[in-house]
Amino acid sequence: MASIISCNLISPRIPNNGIRFATTQNNNSWLTKRFVPKCSKNANPCQKLKECAISIALAVGLITGMPSYADAYVNLNSYNWALPDLSVLISGPPIKDPGALLRYALPIDNKAVREVQKPLEDITESLKIAGVKALDSVERNVRQASRALKQGKSLIVSGLAESKKEHGLELLDKLEAGMDELQQIVEDKKREEVAPKQKELLNYVGGVEEDMVDGFPYEVPEEYQSMPLLKGRATVDMKVKVKDNPNVDECVFRIVLDGYNAPVTAGNFVDLVERHFYDGMEIQRADGFVVQTGDPEGPAEGFIDPSTEKTRTIPLEIMVKGEKAPVYGETLEDLGLYKAQTKLPFNAFGTMAMARDEFENNSGSSQVFWLLKESELTPSNANILDGRYAVFGYVTQNEDFLADLKVGDVIESIQVVSGLDNLVNPSYKIAG
Template identity: 80%
Template sequence: MAAILSCHHSASPATSSKFISPSIPTNRTRFSISHKQFGTRSSSPLPIKCQIQNRQQKGKSFSIKECAISIALAVGLVTGVPALEWSSNAYAANPVLPDLSVLISGPPIKDPGALLRYALPINNKAIREVQKPLEDITESLKVAGVKALDSVERNLRQASRALKQGKALIVSGLAESKKDHGVELLGKLEAGMDELQQIVEDRNRDGVAEKQKELLQYVGGVEEDMVDGFPYEVPEEYQSMPLLKGRATVDMKVKVKDNPSLTDCVFRIVLDGYNAPVTAGNFVDLVERHFYDGMEIQRADGFVVQTGDPEGPAEGFIDPSTEKTRTIPLEITVEGEKLPFYGSTLEELGLYKAQTKLPFNAFGTMAMARDEFENNSASSQIFWLLKESELTPSNSNILDGRYAVFGYVTQNEDFLADLKVGDVIESIQVVSGLENLANPSYKIAG
C-alpha cells in the first residue's frame, strides 16, 4: 500500500471558499484558460498530517450569496460558454453547447482513484460489481455518527456477495502473465473485507475510511492485472515520440514561499498512458530531463495552477537534438473507442455527447495547456484544474474534449489551492512505471 505523503503547515484560521472573479491575472505564460463559470473547491478530508485547517472548514455552509452565485454560474453553462484560449479577454462568438440532458445528469465521479479505475481498458463486470459498493462507502460515511455504519455494512455485504459470486469470472479476466499476482490481491481483498466487517461490528467509525482505501487499492490492482500489454497501436506518425504505454506515478515536491500556513508539499500524481500515451509520455520524458525541477508556479488564480513555460522566448520544450520546439498532438480518448482521437476537439468531430475516459472531474485533474486555435501546439506547459464539480457535471464542462487530460493528483490534491505564483517545484520524480516509457528521448545524447 502506498505511503501517505505529507504537507508541512502550521495551523491557522480557515478561510471560506470563494468563487473566482472573471478577471484573470496576467503572467508570462501565454497559454490560458478562461474561468468565468467555475468556482474553487471546498476542502475535503485529507490524510492526518494535513487535516487541521480542513477540520475547521468542514462544518461551514454556503451563504445565501454563494448559493446565488452557484445558481448564476450553473445557468451560465447553459446560456453561454466562454472560450478557452491564450487571451483571457476573447470569447467565442457562437459556442457549441453540450446537450442539456447531459448537463443535468447525475452527480459526477470526483474521486481521482475511482476515475483511474474506470479508465482502465478492461471489460469485466464482475470486478466492477465489487468496486462500486466499496466506493459507495464514501457516501455512507456522510451520515452523522455511528448510524453510518449500518449503511457501510450494507455496502460491504453487497461487495462481499459480488466477490463470492463473481470470483471465477474475475480470475478468468486476469492476464495470464499477471494471474498469480491478481489472485494474491484477491486473497488480500477477501481478508480485508473480513477485517472491515470486524471494524463495523466494533462500531469503530473512524477505522472505516482507511480500510476502505486499502480495499479499493486491492481492487485497482486486480483491475490493472487484467490489462494484457498495451491495448492498441499508436498511429504511425506518433510512434517515434516518447510514449507511456501504461501508467506511471510521480511525486512533485513544491517549496512554498510567503505562506505562513504551508511550507512545502509533495503531490502524488498518477499518469494514465493507456488513454493518453503521447501526452503522458511527453511529460515523463521531460520529468526525466529534470525540465520542471527549479521551475516556478506561473499561474495560480483559483481556477488553475499552471507551470511549464521555460525562461527565455521559447514557450515550450526546445529539443536539443533538433533545436526546435517539441509539440504534441491533442489526444482525447472517449468511451467506446479503443484508440484516442488525435488533432481535433470533440466539438470539431461532432461528438457532443461523447464521454471522455479521463474527464475534468477531480480536483487536481492534470492536463496540457495549448493555444486554443492550434490543437497540436502543446509542448511543456501543464495545468491542474481547481474546480467545483457540482457546477460542471461529468463530461459536460467546457474543458472536456478540448484539452488533453493525462493524469490526476491522488494525494494532497487539496493543497494545490494553496500554491501561489513564485512557489518553486523543487523536483518531480518518477516513483513507478518508468519501464512503461517507450522511445525515451532523454537518453539520446544532446
C-alpha cells in the same frame, strides 16, 4: 499499498469554500487570453444571441464558481453553438474521486470486479451520515461487496492477464481478508478506521483491475510512434517549496499519469521529468481556477529539444468512451461529437492536463495545469474543458493543498516512483 505522503504544515489549514476569481497572467498559454463578452446593440440578431448567451454563462460562472466562457477566449464569429442534450445535464452527479476515475478509465470490461468496486466506493457517501448511524449504511456496502466478490470471483480470476495472474490472485486474497477486517471494524463501531480501510481495499481492487490489462491495447498512429510514449501508467511525486504561506511550508503531491488513454501526452511529460526539466521551476499561474507551470526561461514557451534545437510539440489527444484509441489533432467540438464523453474527464479537483494555444490544437509542449474546480453542475461533456484539452492524470494525494500554491512557489523536484518501464522511446537517453 502506497505510503501516505504528508505536507509540512505551519499552522492548521482552514478550508476556503468561497468563490475564487481568475486573474490574467502575462503569457500566451491556455486560459490566459481574456475576453469579456457583452450584449451589443449594434450586432445582428444571431450575433447578439451568441454574445448574450456567453454573458449569461459568465454570470452563472461568477455566482457558482464554475469556469466561465470568458476564460476560454471564445471567438464569437466562428464558434459553433450547440446545446447539450438535456439528459446529459440531469444524468446525475459526476464521479469526482480521482482514484475512481482512474479505475473506470482502465481498458477492461469485467462486470464482476466492477460490482465489487461500486459498493466499496459508495462507503464514501455512507460516511456523510453523522455519527455511528453511518455504520449501518457502511455495513450494507461491505456486505454487498463481499457477496459480489464471492459470487463473481471465478469471473474476476478469468479476466486476469496470464502474465499478471499470480499478482492478481495475491491481491484478491488481500481483498477478501481486508473486507473481513472492515466488517469487524464496523461491528466494533470504530468509525474513524473505516475510511483508511476503504482506501486500502480500493487500492487492491484497482490493482486487480490493472492486472486485467494484457499489454497495450492499441497502436499509436504512425506519425507519433517515435515520440516518447507511456504505454501504461506511471506515478510521480512532485515536491513543492511553498513561499510566504502561513498554512504550508512544503508539500509532496502524488500524481498518477494515465498512458492507456493519453500515451503521447503522458509520455512527453515523463520524458521531461526524467530530464529534470521542471526541477527548480516556479509555479507560474495560480488564480483559484488552475495552477500552471512549464514555461521555461527565455523566449520559448515550450521545451527546446537539444537534439533538434526546436520546440517539441505534441498533438491534442482525447480518448472517447466507447472508442479503442484516442482522437488526435482535433477537439470533440471540431468533430461534432457534442454528446461524447471522455475517458479522463475534468471532474476531479487536481485533474492534470496539457496547456496549449487556444486555436492551435497541436501546440502542447511542456506547459501543464491542474484544475482547482470540481464539476458539480457541468458533468462530463457538458462543460468547456472536456474534449478540448488533453487530460493525462490526476493528483491522488494532497490534492487539496494545490489551492495553497501561489505564483513563485518552487517545484523542487518531480520524480517517477513507479511505471518508468512503461516509457518507450525515451528521448532523455539520447546524448546531446
